Amino acid sequence: MIDKNSPLPIYAQLEEQIKERIESGNLKPGDGLPSEREYCERYGISRMTVRQAINNLVNDGYLRREKGKGTYVAEKKLEQQLQGLTSFTEDMKARGMEPSSTLLHFEIVPAPESIAQLLSVGQHEPVYRIRRIRLADGKPMALETSHIPANLVPGLTPDIVAGSLYQYIEERLRYPIDHSNQVIESAAAGEMESRHLSIPAGCPILLIQRDTFLKDGTPIETVKSAYRADRYKFVTTIRR
Structure with a gap:
């Protein structure tokens, strides 16, 4: 769940949730992530917030984007x-x-x-x-x-x-x-x-x-x- 009253920014909460699923093995290399729209509807948050969380995980090497296809869990470096x-x-x-x-x-x-x-x-x-x-x-x-x-x-x-x-x-x-x-x-x-x-x-x-x-x-x-x-x-x- 996302705690909108938490001092931790919403994008950081979403980022940690996705990262935890990757590190626990629930999301494996090559698995696709839900779309930004699905995250927005699931948590009642803005697309900009979702995008910031995804961008951070891409930059940190947890996720990779494929143009026109979607976002996937990256292979471990x-x-x-x-x-x-x-x-x-x-x-x-x-x-x-x-x-x-x-x-x-x-x-x-x-x-x-x-x-x-x-x-x-x-x-x-x-x-x-x-x-x-x-x-x-x-x-x-x-x-x-x-x-x-x-x-x-x-x-x-x-x-x-x-x-x-x-x-x-x-x-x-x-x-x-x-x-x-x-x-x-x-x-x-x-x-x-x-x-x-x-x-x-x-x-x-x-x-x-x-x-x-x-x-x-x-x-x-x-x-x-x-x-x-x-x-x-x-x-x-x-x-x-």
Whole structure:
């Protein structure tokens, strides 16, 4: 029920009720919510009040809107700690999820100037260009484009990159991966991200640029990833 005499605003009461149903499991990911009109009639409140509660829950990641369809309970976001360098495969397995990849492109190309600088190779030296959709339990999580020096990492094949690239580098080639530099920023999904991640164009995504290095400082990979912002979030501990 809504207590109109409560000091807690009506929109906040409705927000808490919906959130409680989600957290208790009464509303599950993918379930549709009643329309704004139904909430208005059920509680005798204004549409503006209902809209504010729904907007807050969308912004907090509890709900998602589908244009022309309605409002649905969102999938719970996966958290990735920003401590420790792990591959996508390692990260998903640590969560008890089944990682997989859909390989879109695998080719050796002359290194463009920008990629050559990041990998410390000569311009036009051969590099692998690998584009994959990364999935967890069969659901698309990220669109990833990697560049790797072909002379440094010989023998890559589509079958190898279908699994864990880091595992191949460390266990087969015996190269010790040491650290990476990573930049994360927000962006809107373009046509390519929309198509491969099954999200509408313009939806928020997390863009990640990661440059990975061996123990001796040699660059081993530069990768750009577009993560679904409705399914992924990054957390870190900051100490004073």
